[in-house]
Amino acid sequence: MEQAERIAIDGPAGAGKSTVGERLARCLGYLYIDTGAMYRALTWLALQRGLDPHDGEALGRLAREASIVIGYPHIDDGRQYTVTVNGEDVTWAIRSPEVTRTVSLVSSHPEVRRVLIEAQRALARAGRVVMVGRDIGAVVLPDAELKIYLTASLEERGRRRYAELLERLGHDHPALPSFEEVLADIRRRDEIDRDNMQPAPDAIVIETDHLSVAQVLERICHMRGKR
Numbered sequence: 763m764e765q766a767e768r769i770a771i772d773g774p775a776g777a778g779k780s781t782v783g784e785r786l787a788r789c790l791g792y793l794y795i796d797t798g799a800m801y802r803a804l805t806w807l808a809l810q811r812g813l814d815p816h817d818g819e820a821l822g823r824l825a826r827e828a829s830i831v832i833g834y835p836h837i838d839d840g841r842q843y844t845v846t847v848n849g850e851d852v853t854w855a856i857r858s859p860e861v862t863r864t865v866s867l868v869s870s871h872p873e874v875r876r877v878l879i880e881a882q883r884a885l886a887r888a889g890r891v892v893m894v895g896r897d898i899g900a901v902v903l904p905d906a907e908l909k910i911y912l913t914a915s916l917e918e919r920g921r922r923r924y925a926e927l928l929e930r931l932g933h934d935h936p937a938l939p940s941f942e943e944v945l946a947d948i949r950r951r952d953e954i955d956r957d958n959m960q961p962a963p964d965a966i967v968i969e970t971d972h973l974s975v976a977q978v979l980e981r982i983c984h985m986r987g988k989r
């Protein structure tokens with residue numbers, strides 16, 4: 763039985779792509795690539811430079827010029843990987859509320875997508891990968907051997923993201939958003955992302971509302987074994 767070499771995991775915000783993707787990659791010894799981090803890194807740079815997030819042409823130029831690198835974590839502070847932009851470590855900066863608010867608009871421009879999709883394909887050519895995002899199975903790696911589309915209800919995804927922020931920031935942190943704000947942000951991003959978020963026709967859809975991370979992983983390993 764042939765084993766998958768490129769595993770695509772797509773789905774909306776908070777569906778569990780990064781958690782599941784990173785564990786799966788670690789367990790298989792595959793390279794793990796979170797494409798959302800690339801869009802976030804570009805957005806961080808655009809905000810630093812004061813670029814208009816509506817200006818697709820300028821953002822496409824910035825994407826071509828910027829050096830966005832996702833590498834080994836090196837620092838033990840809970841990160842899955844280290845993201846640098848032109849040599850600067852932006853691993854946590856790309857998770858800021860400002861980047862999260864702006865990233866879907868920046869990602870919606872074809873000029874931006876063209877550049878980052880090409881960079882993602884180049885990364886996948888390096889070897890066996892688990893790549894997570896919105897359009898991996900349908901657009902970036904349409905010939906991936908295994909395509910998974912994770913879903914969960916909006917409320918469940920909001921609960922997960924809020925619990926994560928609470929754990930990372932603590933109850934009293936001034937930057938901790940309310941549960942309603944987290945939910946509103948996910949709903950808004952779902953809407954903007956919709957066009958780039960369709961499951962590939964041959965993706966296996968896993969509804970995760972009532973599944974633990976371990977159960978999701980178990981299902982994916984089972985599907986992989988059947989190929």
Ligand SMILES: Nc1ncnc2c1ncn2[C@@H]1O[C@H](COP(=O)(O)OP(=O)(O)OP(=O)(O)O)[C@@H](O)[C@H]1O
Pocket residue numbers: 773774775776777778779780781782798922923925926970973974975978
């Ligand atoms: N099946 C699950 N059951 C419960 N919690 C989960 C499950 N999958 C993921 N989580 C938790 O939900 C939160 C969001 O998961 P994760 O960051 O992996 O989502 P994501 O799909 O990568 O989201 P985004 O696209 O916004 O980065 C994390 O805190 C994670 O631990």
Ligand SMILES: Nc1ccn([C@@H]2O[C@H](COP(=O)(O)O)[C@@H](O)[C@H]2O)c(=O)n1
Pocket residue numbers: 775797798799801802865866867869870894895896897898951955958
């Ligand atoms: N393949 C992808 C991945 C991400 N995006 C956009 O980036 C945003 C942030 O992604 P996270 O996974 O870190 O939440 C996401 O909301 C999309 O707008 C994308 O377009 N394509």
